[in-house]
Amino acid sequence: MNKLSILTKGIIKENPTLVLLLGTCPFLATSTSAINGLGMGVSTMAVLACSNIVISILRKTIPDNVRIPCYIVVIAGFVTVVQFLMQAYLPDLNSALGLYIPLIVVNCIILGRAEMFASKNGIIDSALDGIGMGLGFTLALFVMGTIREFLGSGTLFNIPITADLITPMSIFMLAPGGFFVFGMLIAAINYFSKGKAIKKKDFGCSGCALAGTCNKAEKEKGGCDE
Numbered sequence: 001m002n003k004l005s006i007l008t009k010g011i012i013k014e015n016p017t018l019v020l021l022l023g024t025c026p027f028l029a030t031s032t033s034a035i036n037g038l039g040m041g042v043s044t045m046a047v048l049a050c051s052n053i054v055i056s057i058l059r060k061t062i063p064d065n066v067r068i069p070c071y072i073v074v075i076a077g078f079v080t081v082v083q084f085l086m087q088a089y090l091p092d093l094n095s096a097l098g099l100y101i102p103l104i105v106v107n108c109i110i111l112g113r114a115e116m117f118a119s120k121n122g123i124i125d126s127a128l129d130g131i132g133m134g135l136g137f138t139l140a141l142f143v144m145g146t147i148r149e150f151l152g153s154g155t156l157f158n159i160p161i162t163a164d165l166i167t168p169m170s171i172f173m174l175a176p177g178g179f180f181v182f183g184m185l186i187a188a189i190n191y192f193s194k195g196k197a198i199k200k201k202d203f204g205c206s207g208c209a210l211a212g213t214c215n216k217a218e219k220e221k222g223g224c225d226e
Contacts, residue, residue, distance in 0.1 A: 008132060009132060010129070010133035011135055018189050021186075022108045027137075028179065029100055031144040031148060032173050033155075035158070037144060041137050044110070047079055048137075050130070051071070051110060052126040053126055055118040062119075075110055079102060083101050083102065144182065151168070152171070152173035153173065
């Protein structure tokens with residue numbers, strides 16, 4: 001896979017939220033406005049890119065049996081830096097995002113890319129993967145936040161747009177509206193990709209990452225089907 005493909009695959013083809021369906025909790029909770037969406041997306045992208053680089057550097061040093069705790073420590077360090085910067089320079093945005101900034105530590109997008117990509121690839125490729133996936137997450141958050149803010153508040157970036165035209169539909173600022181827009185975005189991607197975006201996964205033994213270590217006794221007990 002060339003460098004450009006690594007960078008761009010997370011934007012549409014393997015968008016972490018709209019295609020892989022990862023990180024949906026912060027995606028739904030922080031996308032009530034375009035500004036909040038951009039803030040959460042850029043914060044996550046910064047942590048994702050930096051943690052991918054460090055984990056790639058340490059991939060041959062970290063023991064396999066403690067790799068997940070080590071990944072979390074690395075990610076938590078960058079999340080702390082991002083939160084301190086936001087508290088210093090963007091206090092309003094930090095207050096709006098609230099608990100979801102510290103929760104970036106356990107965001108499955110970041111842990112997933114650390115485990116599936118950064119721990120197996122070089123520094124440059126890992127950095128590009130982090131930036132690409134972060135851009136995809138930011139783009140999805142921005143689109144989601146723009147739609148919800150426009151329909152729910154009649155504003156864009158807190159600037160009144162439809163104040164004298166239509167009555168804002170406040171449900172779009174609540175959870176039901178968030179799920180509705182989320183579903184419509186997924187449906188749109190699935191439609192325009194002619195069903196190729198959401199790939200079917202094999203959940204049998206052939207699709208298991210541990211299939212090679214599954215012994216005959218486990219299969220006889222019914223743990224795996226041959």
